[in-house]
Amino acid sequence: MKTIISILFFAVVLAFAGCDKHEQIHLRSEVANDNLANNIVTRPVAFAFSALIGEGIEISEAVMRRNKGGFLELNVNGFNNSQFTKKFQYRVEWLDQDGVVIQTKTSVWQRMSAMGKSQFSFKVVAPRAEAVNFRMDTRKWE
Amino acid sequence: MKTVFQIIAISFVLLAAGCGPETSYIDTMHDSGKAVMALDYRDFDQAASEMVQSMLASGAVKKADGSRYVMATGRIVNDTMQRIDTDQLMAKVEQELLNSGQVVMSSAVGSKTDQMIYDTRDLKDSDVGDEFNQDTVAAKGQLIAPELSVSGKIFQRNIRYDKGHQQVEYYFQLQVTNLTNGLRFWQNETLIGKRGSNKSVAW
Numbered sequence: 346m347k348t349i350i351s352i353l354f355f356a357v358v359l360a361f362a363g364c365d366k367h368e369q370i371h372l373r374s375e376v377a378n379d380n381l382a383n384n385i386v387t388r389p390v391a392f393a394f395s396a397l398i399g400e401g402i403e404i405s406e407a408v409m410r411r412n413k414g415g416f417l418e419l420n421v422n423g424f425n426n427s428q429f430t431k432k433f434q435y436r437v438e439w440l441d442q443d444g445v446v447i448q449t450k451t452s453v454w455q456r457m458s459a460m461g462k463s464q465f466s467f468k469v470v471a472p473r474a475e476a477v478n479f480r481m482d483t484r485k486w487e
Numbered sequence: 488m489k490t491v492f493q494i495i496a497i498s499f500v501l502l503a504a505g506c507g508p509e510t511s512y513i514d515t516m517h518d519s520g521k522a523v524m525a526l527d528y529r530d531f532d533q534a535a536s537e538m539v540q541s542m543l544a545s546g547a548v549k550k551a552d553g554s555r556y557v558m559a560t561g562r563i564v565n566d567t568m569q570r571i572d573t574d575q576l577m578a579k580v581e582q583e584l585l586n587s588g589q590v591v592m593s594s595a596v597g598s599k600t601d602q603m604i605y606d607t608r609d610l611k612d613s614d615v616g617d618e619f620n621q622d623t624v625a626a627k628g629q630l631i632a633p634e635l636s637v638s639g640k641i642f643q644r645n646i647r648y649d650k651g652h653q654q655v656e657y658y659f660q661l662q663v664t665n666l667t668n669g670l671r672f673w674q675n676e677t678l679i680g681k682r683g684s685n686k687s688v689a690w
Contacts, residue, residue: 413546414589449586450579451536453529454517470540472583487519 395428439476535579547673559597561638
């Protein structure tokens with residue numbers, strides 16, 4: 346009996362561990378093999394729970410660097426914690442060394458879409474060399 | 488009695504005049520208005536922003552010696568079903584390129600030629616030439632030829648999506664060509680797609 350329980354325990358552990366063999370490759374549910382945590386029975390529950398607790402977008406990293414043209418470049422990496430695809434808009438404003446907003450036609454609302462439980466990233470380029478910092482705003486994309 | 492009728496009639500007219508939808512300003516900074524099937528200013532803003540960022544990020548308009556490229560605006564074709572002034576796109580792109588400090592635009596040649604450049608030069612040989620101090624008239628050989636040209640196209644595809652819906656795809660394409668050797672330094676395409684009722688008119 347003890348052996349059977351041990352085998353079952355290892356099977357469960359392996360089923361969960363088998364999710365991410367390759368970090369670079371994301372196999373979505375209904376593409377990858379179903380497992381105990383993600384199958385035809387648990388998926389609707391997971392979606393309902395995600396909506397109930399209001400999961401959304403999370404920004405994990407905002408990297409700034411000077412590109413080869415000499416302009417400041419912002420690379421934003423994030424994760425959509427929700428089970429649902431999140432559509433949103435973002436707008437980046439560039440600040441000079443005095444913290445003053447640089448008026449530019451490129452600071453407009455841009456659309457972005459991130460699939461559920463997935464990473465996303467986007468890049469924004471400052472059109473002036475005097476940009477040294479940024480501020481970013483987001484809003485729901487209706 | 489006639490006066491009473493007149494007052495009532497005028498009251499009705501005034502009431503009816505006040506019933507129409509109010510005119511209001513568009514909040515262009517934070518416009519959350521519904522999307523329309525045709526191209527509106529938000530689409531041009533987005534396309535221009537993406538084009539400028541792509542061009543500047545590529546380093547294609549950065550001169551090795553730190554000086555500025557002279558760029559002329561070539562032909563921008565409107566191949567959509569709408570009456571579009573392509574300046575809606577190009578004015579924004581040119582403004583940002585100028586402000587980037589890496590490019591100076593030419594008004595001497597191309598689709599944005601300023602005829603006044605040539606009109607003032609004609610003053611030398613015109614009947615009224617004597618009226619002008621010839622030292623103030625531009626001498627020969629002063630115009631600077633462009634090194635780069637920006638040209639492109641905006642085109643539209645209408646696709647029947649299902650019985651009641653259509654899909655309209657708008658493609659914005661721009662390219663930068665080195666006029667000295669004919670090589671293309673940069674090009675980009677921005678797609679703006681819309682799906683809506685068949686009853687909406689996209690032209």
